[in-house]
Amino acid sequence: MSSRSATVGPFNRTWGAYAFLAPALLILFLSLLLPAIATIGMSFTDISFLRPTNWVGLDNYFRLMADGRFQQAIGNTIYYTLGVTFPTMALGLLAAVALNRKFPFRIVFRTIFYLPVLTSLIAAAVVWVYLYEPYSGPVNGLFVSLGLGPQPWLSSPNLAMTALIIMAVWRDFGTAMIIYLAGLQDIPEEIYEAARLDGASKFSILWRITVPMLASVTFYLMIILIVQSFQVFGAIYVMTGGGPLGSTETIVFQMYQTAFGYTEFGYSAAMSTVLFFVILLFSLVGTKIMRRGEA
Amino acid sequence: MSVVASQSTPARTDERSFSLSRFIPLGERIVGYGLLLFAAFATMAPFLWMVSTSLKADAEVFQFPPSFVPQGLEWQNYLDVIYLPDSGRQLVNSLVFALGSTISNLVFCSLAGYALARMQFRGKTIVFALVVGLLMVPAQSQIVPVFLIVQKIPFAGGNDWLGNSGTGLLNTYWGMILPTAATPFGIFLMRQFFTRIPIEYEESARLDGAKSFTIFWRILLPLARPAMAVLGVLSFQSAWNEFIWPLILTNSRDMATLQIGLQLLQSGPDARWNVVMAMATLITMPIIIVFLFAQRFVIDGAVTSGVKG
Amino acid sequence: MAELELSGVSKTYGAFNALKDVSLEIGDGEFAVFVGPSGCGKSTLLRLIAGLDPVSEGQIAIGGKDVTSSQAGQRPIAMVFQNYALYPHMSVYDNIAFPLQMERRSKDEIRAEVARAAQIVQLSTRLQDKPSKLSGGQRQRVAIARAIVRKPGIFLMDEPLSNLDAALRMEMRSELTQLHRRLGSTMVYVTHDQLEAMTMADRIVVLNGGRVEQVGPPMELYHNPANLFVAGFIGSPPMNFLAGTVRSVDGATVSVDALRIGVVTLPFSGEHLYAGDSVTLGVRPEALELGAGRQVQFSVVPEAVERLGLHTIVHAGEEGRPFTALFNGDPKLRAGEAINVSVDRSSVQVFDADGISRSRRTEV
Numbered sequence: 001m002s003s004r005s006a007t008v009g010p011f012n013r014t015w016g017a018y019a020f021l022a023p024a025l026l027i028l029f030l031s032l033l034l035p036a037i038a039t040i041g042m043s044f045t046d047i048s049f050l051r052p053t054n055w056v057g058l059d060n061y062f063r064l065m066a067d068g069r070f071q072q073a074i075g076n077t078i079y080y081t082l083g084v085t086f087p088t089m090a091l092g093l094l095a096a097v098a099l100n101r102k103f104p105f106r107i108v109f110r111t112i113f114y115l116p117v118l119t120s121l122i123a124a125a126v127v128w129v130y131l132y133e134p135y136s137g138p139v140n141g142l143f144v145s146l147g148l149g150p151q152p153w154l155s156s157p158n159l160a161m162t163a164l165i166i167m168a169v170w171r172d173f174g175t176a177m178i179i180y181l182a183g184l185q186d187i188p189e190e191i192y193e194a195a196r197l198d199g200a201s202k203f204s205i206l207w208r209i210t211v212p213m214l215a216s217v218t219f220y221l222m223i224i225l226i227v228q229s230f231q232v233f234g235a236i237y238v239m240t241g242g243g244p245l246g247s248t249e250t251i252v253f254q255m256y257q258t259a260f261g262y263t264e265f266g267y268s269a270a271m272s273t274v275l276f277f278v279i280l281l282f283s284l285v286g287t288k289i290m291r292r293g294e295a
Numbered sequence: 296m297s298v299v300a301s302q303s304t305p306a307r308t309d310e311r312s313f314s315l316s317r318f319i320p321l322g323e324r325i326v327g328y329g330l331l332l333f334a335a336f337a338t339m340a341p342f343l344w345m346v347s348t349s350l351k352a353d354a355e356v357f358q359f360p361p362s363f364v365p366q367g368l369e370w371q372n373y374l375d376v377i378y379l380p381d382s383g384r385q386l387v388n389s390l391v392f393a394l395g396s397t398i399s400n401l402v403f404c405s406l407a408g409y410a411l412a413r414m415q416f417r418g419k420t421i422v423f424a425l426v427v428g429l430l431m432v433p434a435q436s437q438i439v440p441v442f443l444i445v446q447k448i449p450f451a452g453g454n455d456w457l458g459n460s461g462t463g464l465l466n467t468y469w470g471m472i473l474p475t476a477a478t479p480f481g482i483f484l485m486r487q488f489f490t491r492i493p494i495e496y497e498e499s500a501r502l503d504g505a506k507s508f509t510i511f512w513r514i515l516l517p518l519a520r521p522a523m524a525v526l527g528v529l530s531f532q533s534a535w536n537e538f539i540w541p542l543i544l545t546n547s548r549d550m551a552t553l554q555i556g557l558q559l560l561q562s563g564p565d566a567r568w569n570v571v572m573a574m575a576t577l578i579t580m581p582i583i584i585v586f587l588f589a590q591r592f593v594i595d596g597a598v599t600s601g602v603k604g
Numbered sequence: 605m606a607e608l609e610l611s612g613v614s615k616t617y618g619a620f621n622a623l624k625d626v627s628l629e630i631g632d633g634e635f636a637v638f639v640g641p642s643g644c645g646k647s648t649l650l651r652l653i654a655g656l657d658p659v660s661e662g663q664i665a666i667g668g669k670d671v672t673s674s675q676a677g678q679r680p681i682a683m684v685f686q687n688y689a690l691y692p693h694m695s696v697y698d699n700i701a702f703p704l705q706m707e708r709r710s711k712d713e714i715r716a717e718v719a720r721a722a723q724i725v726q727l728s729t730r731l732q733d734k735p736s737k738l739s740g741g742q743r744q745r746v747a748i749a750r751a752i753v754r755k756p757g758i759f760l761m762d763e764p765l766s767n768l769d770a771a772l773r774m775e776m777r778s779e780l781t782q783l784h785r786r787l788g789s790t791m792v793y794v795t796h797d798q799l800e801a802m803t804m805a806d807r808i809v810v811l812n813g814g815r816v817e818q819v820g821p822p823m824e825l826y827h828n829p830a831n832l833f834v835a836g837f838i839g840s841p842p843m844n845f846l847a848g849t850v851r852s853v854d855g856a857t858v859s860v861d862a863l864r865i866g867v868v869t870l871p872f873s874g875e876h877l878y879a880g881d882s883v884t885l886g887v888r889p890e891a892l893e894l895g896a897g898r899q900v901q902f903s904v905v906p907e908a909v910e911r912l913g914l915h916t917i918v919h920a921g922e923e924g925r926p927f928t929a930l931f932n933g934d935p936k937l938r939a940g941e942a943i944n945v946s947v948d949r950s951s952v953q954v955f956d957a958d959g960i961s962r963s964r965r966t967e968v
Contacts, residue, residue: 017416
């Protein structure tokens, strides 16, 4: 079949194919390829659009290595990424396993768990700012009624990141659930039946059969979540502005501030380049694993 | 392998486990339902608070601890949102952006996906590798250069041929839509779908004398409806929900979208939580409604064509 | 006049030679069947005729016109695909009308043509249905109707019955034969099933490894296979092969010492055969008779007996070499108990060390 599809066009249709491809490729060039190249190029300059641009070689990168604020941003980003990725996967897996058998209202539950994914970043952020509101917010309302003291959530350097992580897990676990559900459906029912006949308990079926068989899905999901969390920006922009005391300042947030706040586009591009290659590395590893899983 | 069977992909879940539930003891089932209900409630809580607060009167918003069920139904909050001076304009901007992005994605990604799936041309491997490679480019980290590129589009917004001296496509719908008008994901999704359509349809049409575009338009596009639905809904959702890109691109109130409007409303000096929540409810609803109608396509389609590729 | 003429057609995919120097003529109105094991190149050959793939070398002429470089849609052919390739989003009517729409025929003309074709395949009442509502046999007929409306010089069919169950396949076989008679047009039919080839073809083209092994009417291939491959491929259960050595050749007979049978003298001139040559004797299972009634007699030990009522198949392989006999009716046999069988001398075929038949009677 595949060797046949490779020989579909016996007659030269190259120009026709280019016409089909041209608009999309032009857009991809302008929105992804050129920016990626431009970012790397700009990272070797001190471009700011305010004064003449100079070639500065690796200066921006040397500066990054010594920049305490950037190191804090890296730390914050890693903390956030770990905090989001693993709970999201765990909750997603639990929801998927629970919803993988057929029972009444199954679709309703699936829809409910997926709703946060559909919510816009801003709507979610605004609602959670309200939920975390220290004086009239429902979260503190719950804390008080449980006999715990009210907390200053988003305005505490100790709690702000945790608050952001909780919201991100809420928004993302639906995605994990959907991907896990798809993975679960690829596991033949006979395997479960065989395990049941062998006398395996529910827990050992989950732990010894389901989880290992989902390994490649899990890995893929982990890569997506890491790549996505590494780029967190919107929620921070709206909810904390990087504060308090820089405790929620992440790489992309700092990049944005450096470019548009301090007009240091060259320096910002260097941050972007570092992030770019870190993410590319994760993506490549992820793709490799995916391929291996398929083979 | 029957052609029709390969077209409709019935969810395999349907056959399974119906009988299983009979074996699960009642007590366990009650606990299971209880846990699920709790999880569902916890997931819904932010939405419920959003709607609840949106219906509260000003005074009730500041009660502590807050009441979950509003004392009255203050529909006025919704009218306040609708009568905000910019909300009509923002709605138009959001719709233009979301629909423009959706339509262009449908057109460009299906054309490119078809070419990559089924046409023979020099450089095909390179182009496909490029698309897959671009899938991995982190979009969020590209906002700065994309902004600069949109500003420097030649001959637009007073620019000369080198793209200098004007504002380019900043503050325009074109500028907003351009970077989202085709995505590697969309091309990849359509390509995967087209690849799976049996080649015989096309060969049969070719034997009947149909030309490339006729085959694409009359045979393959109608067959690709499920994939188009997925791509359409996902494109609409992502443009409608997009915040950062329009925020950076536009600096005039006239071009702000609803998402920006909500952020402005919330961060404004006289923000009222009940009105903010009313607006959040209003801009979330369209996506949820679209999703409820297209859920079968979106969940099954997005997973099968996107994830498992 | 030859309707289809292939001269020196080759097809290579990279380093792989799918077809090697195929030359063939198929006459007007003939029902030709390409048969062979999977990978033999029969479907590739069909695709070259259709114009779906370009030939690497050689010429293809249809109706006396060289079409080697014409594109698919411009050749006077119509094709029925293995999976029918009915457009699932179009009604039966639109499916049949599609080729006519591509020819930009008028609406009235299209309606008349579709009605006519639908009547031929007995689907006039299902025109508004989508293909998914039809049974396998009905889909098959829609595909045929879609081919009919093109009024092609040649119908190409790529394993059209392989998706049907056994009973339906038998029914469609005779329907296709009748259709061929009724339309009187040239048909080129590809199958891996020798039974289909035997029952339907005017002429069979046996392909193997990208080469034509033999071309001829079914009974010619059955009685006078050109080589070991054709002998083994045509007929079911397949022909038994027994290794042997030529003892002597005297111009009218050949004496061979073969496994199982021992020394046997066969009534062939034995051209190209010399004493000491390795040969293979071929004996059709159905040529064997129980008992000693025929000239060549030997005994075998059945290891399995399959009784089908009309006849009985005996498997009596030895040392990994299969051997089958087919007897009429339901003779009293038991696995493990030796039986005597016999066969006419003239029914035994001889193949030389290269597998070429040396017992062909050219006068047929």
